[in-house]
Amino acid sequence: MPLFINRDQIFAHQVHLLEHKLRSKEERLLELETENAILHLRLAECLGKLHVGHEKNTKALDHHQHQRNSENITQSVLTKLLSEVQALKQDLSEVFAIYVNFANELEVQSKQLLKKVEEANSALKDYKGDEVQDLQARVEALERTLEEEKERCRAERQRRKELHNILVELRGNIRVHCRVRPVLPFDYIQFPESGPAPSEEVVYAISDDTVVVNSSKTGMPVQNKIFEFERVHGPDDTQDAVFEDVKPLLTSLLDGYNVCIMAYGQTGSGKTHTMIGSQPLEEHSATMQESQQGIIPKAAAELFRLISEQPAESHTVDVSVMEVYNNEVFDLLARDEQGNAVSKHRDVISTSSGTSQVTSLTSEPVFSASEVMHIVSGVLKLRAHRNTLIHTDSSRSHLIVTLTLSSKSPNALALARRLQSAKKDMQRCSQRAWWSPRCHRANPAAQNSPDKLFRSPSTSPRLSPSHSPCPSPRQTISPTPFRTKLQLVDLAGSECVGVSGVSGAALWEVSCINRSLSALSDVLGALAEHRPHVPYRNSKLTHLLQDAIGGDAKLLVMLCVSPTQRFITESLQSLGFGTRARQVHKLPPHRRNNTLKDK
Numbered sequence: 162m163p164l165f166i167n168r169d170q171i172f173a174h175q176v177h178l179l180e181h182k183l184r185s186k187e188e189r190l191l192e193l194e195t196e197n198a199i200l201h202l203r204l205a206e207c208l209g210k211l212h213v214g215h216e217k218n219t220k221a222l223d224h225h226q227h228q229r230n231s232e233n234i235t236q237s238v239l240t241k242l243l244s245e246v247q248a249l250k251q252d253l254s255e256v257f258a259i260y261v262n263f264a265n266e267l268e269v270q271s272k273q274l275l276k277k278v279e280e281a282n283s284a285l286k287d288y289k290g291d292e293v294q295d296l297q298a299r300v301e302a303l304e305r306t307l308e309e310e311k312e313r314c315r316a317e318r319q320r321r322k323e324l325h326n327i328l329v330e331l332r333g334n335i336r337v338h339c340r341v342r343p344v345l346p347f348d349y350i351q352f353p354e355s356g357p358a359p360s361e362e363v364v365y366a367i368s369d370d371t372v373v374v375n376s377s378k379t380g381m382p383v384q385n386k387i388f389e390f391e392r393v394h395g396p397d398d399t400q401d402a403v404f405e406d407v408k409p410l411l412t413s414l415l416d417g418y419n420v421c422i423m424a425y426g427q428t429g430s431g432k433t434h435t436m437i438g439s440q441p442l443e444e445h446s447a448t449m450q451e452s453q454q455g456i457i458p459k460a461a462a463e464l465f466r467l468i469s470e471q472p473a474e475s476h477t478v479d480v481s482v483m484e485v486y487n488n489e490v491f492d493l494l495a496r497d498e499q500g501n502a503v504s505k506h507r508d509v510i511s512t513s514s515g516t517s518q519v520t521s522l523t524s525e526p527v528f529s530a531s532e533v534m535h536i537v538s539g540v541l542k543l544r545a546h547r548n549t550l551i552h553t554d555s556s557r558s559h560l561i562v563t564l565t566l567s568s569k570s571p572n573a574l575a576l577a578r579r580l581q582s583a584k585k586d587m588q589r590c591s592q593r594a595w596w597s598p599r600c601h602r603a604n605p606a607a608q609n610s611p612d613k614l615f616r617s618p619s620t621s622p623r624l625s626p627s628h629s630p631c632p633s634p635r636q637t638i639s640p641t642p643f644r645t646k647l648q649l650v651d652l653a654g655s656e657c658v659g660v661s662g663v664s665g666a667a668l669w670e671v672s673c674i675n676r677s678l679s680a681l682s683d684v685l686g687a688l689a690e691h692r693p694h695v696p697y698r699n700s701k702l703t704h705l706l707q708d709a710i711g712g713d714a715k716l717l718v719m720l721c722v723s724p725t726q727r728f729i730t731e732s733l734q735s736l737g738f739g740t741r742a743r744q745v746h747k748l749p750p751h752r753r754n755n756t757l758k759d760k
């Protein structure tokens with residue numbers, strides 16, 4: 162190891178040491194600075210916390226101060242309230258004292274009043290003894306008189322009705338009933354912009370014999386047109402209610418009158434509903450609900466009920482059904498060689514006694530109402546129907562159901578009518594005999610045995626016996642059955658071609674329907690005006706119904722009317738037809754001596 166260390170080396174060594182120390186000092190300084198910064202941070206944190214604590218403290222102090230203030234206020238309010246309660250208590254005790262005084266006073270006063278009332282009552286009793294009792298008696302008497310008057314009025318109304326009915330019968334008037342149906346979906350009018358809208362109701366049944374139509378023309382005030390008929394039914398009237406007023410005619414049938422009930426009205430006005438009922442064809446049977454049945458099933462039931470009250474086996478009933486379609490008569494009970502149901506064309510002829518008759522018309526014996534309806538519902542399928550804009554199932558033909566009643570042991574009234582009728586027929590025939598060779602020629606045929614013409618009811622089907630023109634005196638006293646006819650007619654509906662929207666074959670149908678209804682109207686016009694010629698033969702319908710319309714049968718026209726503005730023209734036309742029908746004075750109805758004619 163060298164002994165001499167030069168100064169530079171020592172110096173360098175010292176510098177190195179000093180540099181080392183400096184570095185250590187600097188490091189230490191850095192550490193201290195870091196610590197200082199941390200301590201600064203902590204200080205800041207502590208200062209922050211101190212500030213928050215100070216704030217909290219201040220708030221708590223404030224709160225405390227506020228509480229103390231509130232307590233002071235509450236205390237003062239309580240003190241005030243207490244003094245007020247004290248004052249109120251004082252007032253209350255004063256009021257109570259007043260009330261007690263008042264109650265005592267009231268008691269004294271009511272006692273005094275009661276005493277006065279008792280005194281007044283006893284005074285009134287003395288008074289009532291004379292004038293009030295007298296007044297009371299007069300009021301009671303007046304009430305009694307009023308009741309009696311009301312009763313008399315009711316009886317008078319009833320009597321007026323009965324007398325009117327007798328008058329109608331004596332004058333031979335046609336009875337007209339009217340039924341206004343309810344508003345139905347097809348009463349709605351289809352507007353291109355807004356779709357369907359209900360048409361306004363304008364036809365009202367205002368009483369049991371009056372219909373009012375609110376008729377308005379554009380720019381004119383509304384006019385009420387009033388129509389009176391023997392009976393008017395409103396939209397709420399049931400099938401039973403409608404039949405109730407038709408029922409007496411069935412008794413007339415057994416008393417020897419021919420009867421015809423005919424439904425007239427525009428298409429869709431409710432004729433088929435009224436005459437048959439409103440259920441699908443298949444259901445037109447005995448099973449149709451009784452309340453839903455129309456006049457035909459109800460009349461058949463009533464007829465058989467009336468027969469059941471007569472001596473057994475005294476009556477037989479035959480049914481025939483025909484339709485007038487496109488002015489031709491069709492027998493709906495006819496059968497082909499194989500026995501299948503076919504509708505066959507038939508002719509209507511006039512007999513020399515002035516009646517009309519359908520040739521070779523098939524009739525079947527029936528023994529109950531359900532049998533009648535079974536046959537009728539069977540042939541309804543053959544009836545012409547069509548779908549029109551107004552009515553989806555519109556009848557295109559006039560349907561005529563005839564029930565012929567043959568009576569072997571007629572009642573006294575029927576016998577009297579028969580005698581009277583026989584006399585008339587003999588007179589008529591003897592007057593005609595001097596000029597009518599046909600009358601003489603016809604007599605031998607008329608003397609045929611009744612058995613040849615009236616087969617046993619069990620043989621079915623059979624042809625209706627044809628009329629012979631003149632009876633002989635011997636025949637008038639022969640004890641053979643006599644016949645009365647119940648004709649039930651569901652006419653096809655009148656309609657405007659434009660409204661029903663039909664064309665082609667359907668147009669021809671409408672034209673035929675309208676022409677036959679107009680012919681019916683013409684016949685009524687001629688009868689009402691007593692014209693010498695009545696144009697029965699202008700249509701098959703009028704020719705066929707000649708006896709019912711102009712003869713001595715009891716005829717009831719059931720007008721069916723739609724209630725809405727949409728069909729007002731047709732409704733007014735139907736009501737006008739009914740009014741015209743009422744004006745017809747026919748021969749007073751009498752029993753026709755069918756025995757003689759049929760022989």
Ligand SMILES: Nc1ncnc2c1ncn2[C@@H]1O[C@H](COP(=O)(O)OP(=O)(O)OP(=O)(O)O)[C@@H](O)[C@H]1O
Binds near residue numbers: 396427433552556653
């Ligand atoms: N009084 C009524 N109550 C309830 N519905 C009714 C009434 N009258 C008619 N209707 C209904 O109105 C519709 C038309 O009635 P209906 O078939 O009897 O008319 P219509 O006069 O016979 O018509 P058309 O002459 O075209 O055959 C049916 O659906 C029927 O059920």
